[in-house]
């Protein structure tokens with residue numbers, strides 16, 4: 001899943017406003033997808049999610065659509081980083097048994113990140129998010145974090 | 158007591174671990190998450206406008222140090238629409254207001270400019286909102302690409318958060334043969350490591366063959382590390398580093414060597430004696446084959462330029478190969494020449510190379526990224542095969558999804574411009 005599939009470059013050439021772009025989320029793969037997204041939905045994906053260009057809109061458009069977490073086998077480095085910086089929770093775990101429509105809950109408890117799949121009666125732990133990364137995520141991204149602290153600080157243990 | 162004890166037990170570290178430890182002020186190892194002080198922050202006309210948005214949303218009032226923030230207008234050089242021109246105005250106004258260094262249209266590609274101006278020093282930490290910022294790692298420093306929000310936070314705080322990467326040790330051994338370009342080495346590595354093979358990791362170069370590559374050539378090898386999703390790509394500091402820095406350096410260099418017992422994620426070996434020129438076939442940079450499997454493919458456009466193949470030596474090698482293969486452009490071949498920086502353009506103008514390309518009928522475009530990503534410059538037509546010195550050949554990369562892009566060394570590109578088909582640069586006087 002590359003960033004161009006998340007939002008095509010022809011759309012983002014005209015605007016970088018997530019509220020506008022969200023109507024075209026994943027349109028290359030499924031033109032009906034964007035309209036079906038409800039607040040609180042999650043994206044479940046496979047390997048190397050968000051590879052390709054490092055454009056940060058790939059993250060902001062997902063958030064604008066009301067999606068607060070992505071669950072994938074692995075992420076491209078820049079997508080993972082941009083997700084943390086914008087307050088989108090990147091859960092990294094084995095998604096091979098997940099199916100569309102499963103009822104999921106993501107829990108961030110300190111550095112421990114887990115996802116419960118109630119439909120499949122599974123609980124999986126994701127790759128932990130620690131230190132300042134966790135602080136930034138808990139603040140909802142770098143913008144609120146920097147507004148509050150004016151600088152990056154080691155997390156209080 | 159505890160500190161003394163720990164000081165006595167500093168464990169062996171890679172170059173990345175050492176640089177990031179120095180910038181964080183504490184001993185770090187792969188996997189640690191740390192806050193580091195940055196030495197330079199680079200923005201471009203593509204990432205800059207969004208970074209300015211973030212800067213304002215974060216309540217930014219001033220830059221942590223204006224002399225360490227550089228913006229380069231490279232992706233839209235020159236702007237091809239009113240919209241991109243407006244991006245430039247926005248960044249210009251921001252740079253002027255805050256005193257950041259601005260490299261306007263025609264100056265060059267961001268990290269190339271940092272290196273030329275002596276700002277990329279061994280031991281330093283550079284972040285840039287462009288994935289190919291890793292190129293600067295050729296100068297024995299940790300350079301990495303970030304997003305616009307990281308750029309904004311670093312402009313305000315002078316800091317960046319980093320997860321310290323594990324390192325892949327790349328051993329380059331053997332003897333470099335004639336016409337073997339660093340591009341061939343880089344493509345062979347992309348093939349060996351794979352498009353996500355260095356995900357979250359750094360590359361560190363070792364081996365007896367390092368001395369065979371100039372600093373600019375090492376930049377080519379570091380540049381393509383992004384096509385393996387590497388976070389950084391670092392050479393040791395040696396005579397080539399000193400030669401490049403002489404007359405450029407501003408500030409203090411702190412060369413960093415890896416400890417003998419440093420822990421690596423794995424080791425990849427490449428024997429140059431046995432390496433032949435390489436070509437990446439459409440539409441992925443890891444779709445790499447030895448050039449003899451691509452020889453004869455018709456070529457309609459040859460692109461010499463970008464942050465991979467747009468430096469002085471690249472143009473010299475391309476022209477020499479073109480001359481060996483007949484000295485004229487094959488009928489129907491469009492040759493596009495784009496220097497990566499003004500310094501490069503001046504050098505090849507002064508030595509006559511540029512005039513020679515012009516006399517052949519080449520299209521010489523404005524310094525910058527040029528045709529690389531379809532945002533400014535020449536766009537290939539439907540059904541065209543492009544042979545390029547660039548680093549990426551994804552579908553639509555150059556602005557047309559119906560063109561096919563092949564990647565190769567400058568010499569292979571030069572020879573192919575003369576023959577109209579993909580040509581092995583080792584073949585002397587290839588038949589036209």
Ligand code: SF4
Nearest residue numbers: 289463464526529530
């Ligand atoms: S030349 Fe191409 S790869 Fe390099 S910075 Fe410019 S657009 Fe990116």
